[in-house]
Amino acid sequence: MSERVYEIGIVGRIRIDAHSLNNEGAVGNVTEPRTIVLADGRKTDGISGEMLKHIHTKAFWQLAKERNTPLCEACLTLRPEKANKNPNVIKISEVKGALNEALKCALCDIHGFLVEKPTLSRKSTVEFGWAIAIPEQFYRDIHVHTRVAPGEKGKETESEQMIYNRPTRSGIYALVSIFQPWRIGLNEINYSYVLNDEERKRRYGLVIDSYKAMLSRLEGAMTTTRLPHTSEIDGLIIKTVNAMPVPLITPLKDDYKEQLEKIIKSENIQKFDSLPNALEKLDELKTYQPYKLGAQ
């Protein structure tokens, strides 16, 4: 039997140039980039965990559909916020049974959901922190663009031109993400698994492939004209094989790898220093089985 994996952590640095992923929103005709203030007061650039989780969710959904993985009615159209609409869940008033029903959907199981009636929620098995730019290694520029107002083509007067400002950012970003294979298909009311080993392993593989998809290309805001230039990526994929959380040290710290290497056994650390290398290391994780509570 192949070895089990309890938790997986991905920590690393990725260089993204000339992007506009994830902005604060528009103030007048100026779009504001996201700013993070660190504990020492330094300000830096960031891409929210919500956006990164959304990228992973979307990749998961596409792969799940391709592989005919069961999805609930809400998730079939990628509207997990509408989990309330799953008729098979809301007709069951007893919470344990309703949760068992909800876990039949691979996306609800992996990425979590909230149902109002019966009151039921599931915490995602995949978590992302903000991607935070190394404070000394980011730049921002606001570019002024003009475009002729719709329907006004051919008229050259200045008043008919729309002027707008778009931020363009470049930086080396610290990434942190956690995946909890032990919770796949786990009903966390009575702590029993509602899926067989084969289905748990299938969902586990989908999560790994979704990480591969998102690292291969970051989708997000303004990519129609600000497609991110991603280049160097390096970091660690760490795992635990017993019921211990994977430790996290932010890649904002220059010595994060050395520190993690002191805590985790070398056989549970995979280093990567390029995209092909990261994808290869992720593929290697697919040989493992998701950990099962109480199955020692």
Ligand SMILES: [Zn+2]
């Ligand atoms: Zn669902």
